[in-house]
Amino acid sequence: MPDFPELSVAELTHVLEDFTRMHIRLPAERRLSFTTLSVLHTLAGGGPKRLTDLAAGEQVTQSAITQMVTKLEREGLVERRPDPSDGRAVLVRVTAAGAAIVDGRRSERMARLADLAARLGPGERAAIAAALPALARMVELHEGAVPADPPSTAGGNDDEP
Amino acid sequence: MPDFPELSVAELTHVLEDFTRMHIRLPAERRLSFTTLSVLHTLAGGGPKRLTDLAAGEQVTQSAITQMVTKLEREGLVERRPDPSDGRAVLVRVTAAGAAIVDGRRSERMARLADLAARLGPGERAAIAAALPALARMVELHEGAVPADPPSTAGGNDDEP
DNA sequence: CAAAATATATCAGAAACTTAATTAAGCAAC
DNA sequence: GTTGCTTAATTAAGTTTCTGATATATTTTG
Numbered sequence: 433m434p435d436f437p438e439l440s441v442a443e444l445t446h447v448l449e450d451f452t453r454m455h456i457r458l459p460a461e462r463r464l465s466f467t468t469l470s471v472l473h474t475l476a477g478g479g480p481k482r483l484t485d486l487a488a489g490e491q492v493t494q495s496a497i498t499q500m501v502t503k504l505e506r507e508g509l510v511e512r513r514p515d516p517s518d519g520r521a522v523l524v525r526v527t528a529a530g531a532a533i534v535d536g537r538r539s540e541r542m543a544r545l546a547d548l549a550a551r552l553g554p555g556e557r558a559a560i561a562a563a564l565p566a567l568a569r570m571v572e573l574h575e576g577a578v579p580a581d582p583p584s585t586a587g588g589n590d591d592e593p
Numbered sequence: 594m595p596d597f598p599e600l601s602v603a604e605l606t607h608v609l610e611d612f613t614r615m616h617i618r619l620p621a622e623r624r625l626s627f628t629t630l631s632v633l634h635t636l637a638g639g640g641p642k643r644l645t646d647l648a649a650g651e652q653v654t655q656s657a658i659t660q661m662v663t664k665l666e667r668e669g670l671v672e673r674r675p676d677p678s679d680g681r682a683v684l685v686r687v688t689a690a691g692a693a694i695v696d697g698r699r700s701e702r703m704a705r706l707a708d709l710a711a712r713l714g715p716g717e718r719a720a721i722a723a724a725l726p727a728l729a730r731m732v733e734l735h736e737g738a739v740p741a742d743p744p745s746t747a748g749g750n751d752d753e754p
Numbered sequence: 755c756a757a758a759a760t761a762t763a764t765c766a767g768a769a770a771c772t773t774a775a776t777t778a779a780g781c782a783a784c
Numbered sequence: 785g786t787t788g789c790t791t792a793a794t795t796a797a798g799t800t801t802c803t804g805a806t807a808t809a810t811t812t813t814g
């Protein structure tokens with residue numbers, strides 16, 4: 433089983449799973465399905481995307497994405513635009529209203545985490561802060577991006593989603 | 594905006610959101626829906642639970658849970674048992690086959706995380722390891738302060754593995 | 755330029771979820 | 785002990801969301 437002298441991967445996995453469950457079950461304010469929220473989040477965070485890319489990312493069929501986007505467009509949460517570089521393709525982007533929903537959910541998560549962090553000691557908070565750059569780099573590695581520099585400063589993208 | 598001298602809650606939220614998305618969209622080995630997998634995970638991690646508790650946790654209706662459990666029972670992944678402390682209630686528990694599915698998914702997550710961790714420096718891995726206890730404590734704090742409606746019975750099982 | 759591949763759309767049917775109504779068991783007070 | 789209120793689960797019917805198969809338009813390839 434995979435482990436390192438410094439780090440128990442099993443423990444890391446377990447903690448992350450717990451946070452995952454904690455993050456998923458929050459408000460279902462508007463009547464939006466889980467997949468729908470995930471698409472909005474993807475678009476808000478990564479900019480306009482093609483339907484096929486969304487389908488691959490969400491692991492549903494392209495047909496499901498077409499129908500979902502049609503519905504979201506009717507509700508004013510996303511827009512369809514022709515892709516200038518490919519006449520067959522369509523680019524989907526979030527509207528301000530769609531982004532507001534994503535931001536609202538993030539605010540609730542932040543408020544929750546802040547509440548929990550407030551009940552930790554300063555040393556515990558510092559330990560978490562010290563791990564953030566490394567955790568962020570794991571995410572980057574997963575997405576295929578190449579950050580080049582190891583830790584460096586954690587600052588940078590604070591409006592990314 | 595919630596923040597601490599030692600820790601940026603915004604950054605923590607962002608990193609955890611990314612891991613959440615990374616964890617959710619994994620294998621779809623057997624034809625099980627996301628909610629179904631989440632229920633299996635809950636049962637495997639927290640022991641037998643009532644249908645109402647499952648419904649509250651997954652944020653779906655009680656009716657949806659009844660139907661899902663019926664289907665899972667037919668497939669041999671969970672079992673229904675009468676609750677000895679309450680004649681109205683039913684306790685649902687995972688079978689070995691159900692637990693195997695959860696374990697399989699966890700193994701895949703661990704393998705993924707191990708692969709990513711292997712590409713970090715030792716210092717980065719150590720930083721993550723140092724933060725695990727504090728992160729685990731946040732999860733515990735969250736689970737301690739959950740429900741608005743207190744449980745009816747004194748003998749309920751509410752412990753964490 | 756024809757043939758193959760790609761990107762989206764459409765439609766019928768299956769799956770998952772919701773609302774509403776039903777049955778059964780506990781709880782409280784008289 | 786029985787009357788009435790509440791809670792737990794099921795059932796039934798209807799709605800939303802997804803899949804599978806097929807169609808159409810636009811690259812890309814040979």
